[in-house]
Amino acid sequence: MTSPNKDFIYHIGTVGTPWGEAEKQQWLSEQQIKRSYKDEVVTALQQSLPDTAELLTYGTLDYSAFDLPTYELFAVRSKNWQEGKPVVLVTGGVHGYETSGVQGALKFIKEHFNDYSDKVNLLVLPCISPWGYETINRWNPKAVDPNRSFGAESQSDEATQAMAFVRQHSGEILVHIDLHETTDSDNSEFRPAKAARDGTVNHNWNIPDGFYLVGDSNKPEAEFQRAIIEAVQKVTHIAEADEQGCLIGEKLVQFGVVNYPKRALGLCGGMTEAKFVTTTEVYPDSPKASPEQCNAAQVAVICAGVDYALA
Numbered sequence: 465m466t467s468p469n470k471d472f473i474y475h476i477g478t479v480g481t482p483w484g485e486a487e488k489q490q491w492l493s494e495q496q497i498k499r500s501y502k503d504e505v506v507t508a509l510q511q512s513l514p515d516t517a518e519l520l521t522y523g524t525l526d527y528s529a530f531d532l533p534t535y536e537l538f539a540v541r542s543k544n545w546q547e548g549k550p551v552v553l554v555t556g557g558v559h560g561y562e563t564s565g566v567q568g569a570l571k572f573i574k575e576h577f578n579d580y581s582d583k584v585n586l587l588v589l590p591c592i593s594p595w596g597y598e599t600i601n602r603w604n605p606k607a608v609d610p611n612r613s614f615g616a617e618s619q620s621d622e623a624t625q626a627m628a629f630v631r632q633h634s635g636e637i638l639v640h641i642d643l644h645e646t647t648d649s650d651n652s653e654f655r656p657a658k659a660a661r662d663g664t665v666n667h668n669w670n671i672p673d674g675f676y677l678v679g680d681s682n683k684p685e686a687e688f689q690r691a692i693i694e695a696v697q698k699v700t701h702i703a704e705a706d707e708q709g710c711l712i713g714e715k716l717v718q719f720g721v722v723n724y725p726k727r728a729l730g731l732c733g734g735m736t737e738a739k740f741v742t743t744t745e746v747y748p749d750s751p752k753a754s755p756e757q758c759n760a761a762q763v764a765v766i767c768a769g770v771d772y773a774l775a
């Protein structure tokens with residue numbers, strides 16, 4: 465374990481003391497809009513919607529109290545939702561900064577949605593955290609991580625609205641794939657910021673070079689994960705374990721896979737009763753992976769995961 469180093473001390477707050485409202489306000493004042501959710505997500509969806517899909521809004525994120533924009537939340541769903549068919553849920557952009565999670569979901573919708581529409585009911589929430597997408601952020605404006613907020617007493621409107629919308633749908637959710645990335649900025653920005661916010665000390669770990677999956681400790685489904693890793697290997701490289709046999713501080717359970725107890729942690733991947741669950745972790749900062757490869761890796765996971773579950 466690396467000892468805490470000056471570089472890892474965040475510039476807001478006092479080491480060892482959790483942030484109050486003033487520190488959260490300072491943090492928020494430093495965030496800037498860097499790209500457009502409307503152009504890169506909403507318009508892209510509207511312009512490339514497959515004929516078996518319908519685009520709908522499932523809520524609004526109102527951040528006017530923070531002098532920030534209000535965001536409409538969009539989902540893409542099978543137009544012909546049929547009782548008795550299994551449901552496949554895909555979620556992207558729970559962490560808005562993880563670009564290929566959003567763009568990979570859009571690519572899947574554009575290129576593969578129609579392929580699966582006669583076999584399953586599809587439900588895709590491509591960008592759960594639009595402000596995070598625009599500001600390239602892990603948290604929402606309240607300095608809350610939506611991906612620790614999928615549970616009771618959630619402090620994230622992003623999470624509560626996604627959960628409420630998914631629950632409205634009939635049928636058994638067979639597969640849930642949640643699209644993420646692990647980035648160099650996790651160590652340079654987001655983990656130090658979290659430690660500062662919580663009044664704890666940050667111990668950085670190595671960011672793995674390559675793709676990996678996070679399964680659910682309560683339903684690991686090793687063969688499902690293996691089938692996905694094999695599909696992704698055709699697109700990009702898989703992360704190797706570090707000297708301790710770990711990825712991001714967690715013991716590897718099989719090649720390219722670590723497991724977390726998703727529901728207990730309030731992770732998006734724990735919000736359903738789906739039998740087959742996985743979270744992708746694409747590494748976009750690798751010199752060996754282009755943005756196109758990262759998006760393609762996300763798509764490969766969805767297709768391989770659904771193919772395995774239906775086989």
Ligand SMILES: [Zn+2]
Nearest residue numbers: 559562644645
């Ligand atoms: Zn993430």
